[in-house]
Amino acid sequence: MRDSELVSALADGWALEARSVSYLPVGAGSHHWAATGDDGRTWFVTVDDLGGENGENGEESGDGEGGVEEAFRGLGRALDTALALRRRAGLAFVVAPVPARTGATVWRLGPRHAVSLFPMLEGQSGQFGAHRQEDRAEVLGLLAELHRATPAVAADAPPADLALPGREGLREALDDLGRPWTGGPLSEPTRRLLAARAGHVERLLGDFDRLVERVRRAGAPPVVTHGEPHPGNLIRSATGLHLVDWDTVRLAPPERDLWMLDGDDDLLTGYTRATGRPVDPSALALYRLWWDLADIAAFVAELRGPHRVTGDIEASWTYLGGYLR
Template identity: 30%
Template structure:
């Protein structure tokens, strides 16, 4: 994506005249590019992404417009929309720039974990208009495409080329029973009451300045709240609570809820499947192949996959 073209889109679509554009690294989402954009008066986060669904941005806009603290505003287009499409049907969206740090890089204090529990509870207790609620996905769009990626990875690892592929093939062989369980032994899907879930609320998607901000709403889903609570209940390493005190602080902030352990087990299994296959695929296709290999190894050995099949 060239700067000149992006500047043209931002001016035409959002009426924003760019003074400076700076690329921003954005986690594991290879389907997205992110920039910090400055105009003469303000700074914004610009995202061009083919991931997720349109409804996630609609939910984020609804929550922000409702005054829910911690959900960044969606900047409207010149025609009043939330995004425009460019390229291969990739959405261009703009939000205010948050001059904070990623919680995954710095961690959260117990007080901040309690604050995050309050924020996530408010998301779950929100009541979007019926039309928006009914349009929300009921199942993970990532999960739907993961079996095809799994077959692609397995085929590639039959004849690995290079050090990373050979190491990944060895990891898959070492944890063959775990991977087979993820592929074939999913627990029954939960049938409890559904709420608006962020879908990916680990603290890699939390920014901290003088408050907490939950970002990256691409994967919003209408599901039992354990879809989100699973991320706090073990197996997510340093992007979830890492001490009993942090977990208790989060749960105290979140407030009363009888956790459905079978629903947690289901969503843990789904996420472990997505993560093992997704990180393995990225270890084969890039970028950051050696890093992705080590992430895959960690998920299988001591992380979410190990917990999911225990």
């Protein structure tokens, strides 16, 4: 994508005359730029690939023209929810998109991309992984506040299902272990690794299905969840913690967010006191396993398919090994 295309989209969508744009090598899945307007203010610009980049936990966002349109609508619905959480529910920690001149939160950029605009927030972001001990209580309070805001967006927020993203592709890979994989340099090592651990992966899939049934039988009402409230999606500014990257917002069990804080019974008891809702251990286990299996499925698909060895591919191989070894 040329910078000039992005500049044109910002002018058309937001009447933002960008005097400069610079690519930001941050995050994963989407692509990001800093755009500076004529007034000197800098904005954070996100471009999403609607036709094949991975969405929530490895799920493909679009396939063909119909899939691209569905992905565009889904992204818009998620970002509309983030904007409503900021404006309607008054959640100041939500870093919501800036509406375009039409009121839309996303703008088409060519046949398969969408652009969204956000305020540039000054602060320190974390990295993917466990929350620091000194941050955990504050993060829990933020999530409790988010979940309590459900009535403000329940009619419009996209719902989550309990299907495992990438499962079909992982199933195909497990059924195709008897012949060499020729997609790229790391395809055959991936096949051998998966073949050695196929029984383990099959057991994980069985555990996942049993946990899904337990959560479905419990029938607890959903809440609005972020989906990926890990440290990499939190920015600490002078005014406190802010939560970014809302394309994964869904109505779901609260444990979709809370599993990242599991292991601290006092903390989760505090969540129940703040919301009146008990935490379901089966749902915590489900979403922890969901994350692992979705990553395994995404890495196997990437390494099984056509590829060349890059830093990202080597990282995928390393992460897959961490899960399977």
